[in-house]
Amino acid sequence: MSKESRMRATINQKLTEMGERERLKEILRARLTECGWKDQMKAHCKEVIKEKGLEHITVDDLVVEITPKGRALVPDSVKKDLLHRIRAFLAQHAS
Template identity: 60%
Template structure:
């Protein structure tokens, strides 16, 4: 019984990780906020979609999804399973040229925002 009582005594909680991030945002969070506030994030997202369609990436992902659903069984596959299987393949198959263009656009935005 004594062991049980000691086990229920908890040390004072430390600040929540979310609170810590709000107080000290990471560089990534700051960049994301600037992109959102300026509307640039939405423009970049539209450009990314356009580039992925142009290079055939979107069609390739559709094909992978259909193949997975066919193999697993259309009635038994869940969206969660599909996302879990396709996401790594999708990220790995984005053309380097598209990644480089997006990175350059973000760098240009940050350079113009810093001046």
């Protein structure tokens, strides 16, 4: 396992153990809803299903199809805010 992978695992573990991961997920959900991301993704899902046909697409196929656009549509301000919150948490709980 690379040094970066070990660091990510450690950070993820600390966030999870202290309940911060769930809190950050709730903040992210709220921010994505506020900025209209959720509505954009819902509309994109409907387009993909209409294009492919409901009988010809699985949930897994849909996830693969919409993930790139979903990631691209997350506003930079939301990404920066989340990163800032993670850094602040880690600085506060550094051991």
